[in-house]
Each structure stands twice: as C-alpha cells, then as structure tokens.
Amino acid sequence: MTDVLLEYGVRAIVHCAGRTLVGESMRDPGAYFDANVGGSLSLLNAAVKANVRYLVFSSSAGVYGHPDQIPIPEHVRPDPQNPYGESKLLVERMIRWFAEVHGLRAVSLRYFNAAGADPDGEVGECHDPETHLIPSILNALLDDRPVSVFGCDYPTPDGTAIRDYVHVSDLATAHVRALQYLDDDEAAAFSIFNLGSGRGFSVTEVIAEVEQVTGRSLKRVDRPRRPGDPPILVADITQAVESLGWKPTMDLREIIRTAWTWHQKVRSGPFPRVRGERPRPDRVRAARRPSGRLRPSRPRRPSEHAGAVAASTSPLTTPPHRRHAPATPAPAAAQAAPAAPRPRWPAAWPRWAG
Numbered sequence: 123m124t125d126v127l128l129e130y131g132v133r134a135i136v137h138c139a140g141r142t143l144v145g146e147s148m149r150d151p152g153a154y155f156d157a158n159v160g161g162s163l164s165l166l167n168a169a170v171k172a173n174v175r176y177l178v179f180s181s182s183a184g185v186y187g188h189p190d191q192i193p194i195p196e197h198v199r200p201d202p203q204n205p206y207g208e209s210k211l212l213v214e215r216m217i218r219w220f221a222e223v224h225g226l227r228a229v230s231l232r233y234f235n236a237a238g239a240d241p242d243g244e245v246g247e248c249h250d251p252e253t254h255l256i257p258s259i260l261n262a263l264l265d266d267r268p269v270s271v272f273g274c275d276y277p278t279p280d281g282t283a284i285r286d287y288v289h290v291s292d293l294a295t296a297h298v299r300a301l302q303y304l305d306d307d308e309a310a311a312f313s314i315f316n317l318g319s320g321r322g323f324s325v326t327e328v329i330a331e332v333e334q335v336t337g338r339s340l341k342r343v344d345r346p347r348r349p350g351d352p353p354i355l356v357a358d359i360t361q362a363v364e365s366l367g368w369k370p371t372m373d374l375r376e377i378i379r380t381a382w383t384w385h386q387k388v389r390s391g392p393f394p395r396v397r398g399e400r401p402r403p404d405r406v407r408a409a410r411r412p413s414g415r416l417r418p419s420r421p422r423r424p425s426e427h428a429g430a431v432a433a434s435t436s437p438l439t440t441p442p443h444r445r446h447a448p449a450t451p452a453p454a455a456a457q458a459a460p461a462a463p464r465p466r467w468p469a470a471w472p473r474w475a476g
C-alpha cells in the first residue's frame with residue numbers, strides 16, 4: 123500500500139472502506155475488527171510512511187449507542203452497542219494518536235443515515251442483503267410485497283424508530299469541505315463532525331413520504347425490534363455547519379424522489395440487481411452495441427468527459443511522471459479535433475489540488 127501511495131504521490135485519503143452490517147457484526151465480530159480496525163491500521167501505517175498529509179474517515183452514528191441527549195452533539199460519551207460501532211470508535215481513537223504523534227491531519231465524519239441517489243439517476247443505493255430502510259421500502263413497492271417494520275413499541279410518538287436521513291450528494295460535498303478544512307493551518311489536527319440533517323423521521327413517517335412521492339400505497343408487516351437498534355438517532359450538526367461551512371441541501375422528499383427515480387431505472391435496465399436475481403439476458407443483449415460493448419445508459423455530456431480527464435490527471439492520484447502530456451505526438455485526427463474542455467475544479471478547491 124505504501125508503494126501505491128508513493129507512486130501516485132497521494133497527499134490526501136478519503137477512507138470509506140469497511141464492513142457495514144450491524145447484524146453481521148453481532149454474528150462475526152472478528153471479521154469487523156479485522157477488516158475495519160486491522161484494515162485501517164494498515165492504511166494509517168502506510169499513510170505515515172508515504173507522507174500522506176490528510177485523512178477523512180467515514181465514521182458512523184453507531185459510535186453513540188443509545189445516547190440520552192437528542193439531538194446528539196459530538197461530545198456525547200460514545201457507547202457503541204455492536205462490534206460495527208465499536209470498530210468505528212477504535213479507528214477514530216487510532217487516528218487521534220496518529221495525528222498527535224505523526225502529524226497526520228484528520229477529520230472523522232460520523233454519518234447518520236446516508237440515503238438517496240445522485241440527481242442524474244446514474245448512481246444509487248443497492249445492497250445485498252438490503253438492510254437500509256429507504257431502498258428496502260422501494261424494493262418492497264416494486265416487488266409488490268409488504269415492507270417489514272422492525273419494532274413498533276419504541277418510546278417514540280408512533281412507536282417506530284426515528285432516524286436522521288442525509289442525501290449522499292450532501293455527504294459528498296461535506297467530504298470536499300473536510301479536505302478544505304484540513305488544508306487550513308488553523309484547523310485542529312483531528313476533528314470529529316456529525317453529518318445528518320438535524321431532523322428525525324420515524325419509520326412510519328418515511329413510509330408515508332414514500333407513498334406521497336410514488337403515489338402508491340404500501341402494505342406493511344410489523345416485526346420485533348432488531349437487537350442493538352436504538353429508538354432515536356438524530357444529529358446535532360452545529361459543528362459541521364460552523365466549522366466546515368456545510369449544510370444539507372436536500373430534504374427527505376428529495377432523498378426519496380432521487381432514490382425512486384434510480385430504482386425504477388435500474389429495474390427497467392439490463393442489471394436489475396434485485397436480491398439473488400441475475401442480469402436479464404434479453405435486456406443485456408438490447409443494451410449492447412454491435413461491437414459487443416454496453417451502451418451507456420444515456421449520452422455523455424462534454425462536461426462529464428472533462429470530469430473523466432480531471433479524474434485521470436488529478437494531482438492527488440497521478441504519479442508525477444504521468445501528470446504531463448505524453449511526449450509522442452498525437453495522431454493527426456486527434457490533433458485536428460477541437461481541444462477537450464479544460465477540467466473545471468470547484469472554485470474553492472483546496473490549495474493542494476493544484
């Protein structure tokens with residue numbers, strides 16, 4: 123890993139990898155400590171050897187357990203109730219020491235419930251098994267089967283668990299803000315921020331909102347609580363708003379609307395990816411060009427090609443020897459073609475991004 127970081131001249135890492143299923147972690151804690159804690163330790167050691175300066179870590183509201191204080195500020199004493207949450211907390215503690223001893227600058231982002239799909243409908247949420255509420259409800263709707271509601275006797279107004287949903291695009295923006303924050307010499311060496319919307323919705327309210335957005339009614343089956351599920355998790359996002367200058371822009375309706383668009387599109391495409399289902403050969407054939415390659419689901423805009431150029435020549439990921447134009451002249455046809463638009467960085471991109 124050190125060699126890869128050195129070869130590509132990596133200066134910042136956004137560390138999202140990990141095992142993520144609470145229930146699975148209760149059955150096989152070793153796998154969670156191995157992948158999440160052991161894997162992160164390997165990454166941290168390599169980052170120090172390769173002089174990586176910044177790290178942004180995907181942590182979780184799972185570190186809080188069953189907090190008394192709602193909304194939950196970052197300073198609440200963490201008390202994870204499952205190995206998944208514990209593994210996130212252990213990684214945060216390792217990062218704090220790496221920041222103190224090795225001068226790594228780091229931010230841990232404690233996500234609440236990430237949800238929604240990108241507004242263009244290109245990327246969405248699909249797990250196998252699906253344990254997240256919004257995709258579970260949408261899958262139930264599309265399969266015409268009832269949705270399971272785990273726990274109807276919580277001490278909440280309608281008896282179902284309350285969670286805080288934040289759109290994935292807003293989460294993505296928060297990561298850019300975290301990198302910008304780290305690039306500021308005034309920033310603390312290690313900081314923790316909650317990322318949520320600051321508003322809670324019960325399972326019953328989410329189901330009602332799905333019915334509103336889709337115009338369809340859902341059947342539900344009430345089931346017992348799942349072990350380790352706290353009644354209410356809602357973020358206090360004051361710190362992220364004040365220090366990162368970040369605020370969520372999409373509400374629950376928009377989260378469901380984008381997720382619904384994506385789910386419908388996936389179901390009508392060649393790779394429906396419903397649990398256990400194989401790609402449908404007729405749709406795969408229909409999506410292939412004569413060359414045998416898959417057609418893109420829609421024509422690319424020039425700006426997306428520019429994005430591809432930006433991604434492949436980013437100073438964050440490209441080794442120095444590959445950052446310049448190749449010495450060999452381009453073929454005549456390519457020379458005659460109009461120059462590709464320059465990749466556009468966000469106006470306030472951090473200094474290290476060039």
Ligand SMILES: NC(=O)c1ccc[n+]([C@@H]2O[C@H](COP(=O)([O-])OP(=O)(O)OC[C@H]3O[C@@H](n4cnc5c(N)ncnc54)[C@H](O)[C@@H]3O)[C@@H](O)[C@H]2O)c1
Pocket residue numbers: 137138139140141142157158161180181182183232233234235236237
């Ligand atoms: N989705 C949420 O609501 C949510 C909430 C809190 C925190 N998070 C955290 O955000 C991150 C991304 O979550 P997600 O929902 O996209 O989950 P995901 O399961 O879709 O993504 C996790 C990725 O990590 C990879 N991975 C697992 N173990 C690995 C290993 N040892 N080495 C390399 N890669 C490995 C997996 O293959 C997967 O691609 C995770 O760290 C998760 O704990 C997510």
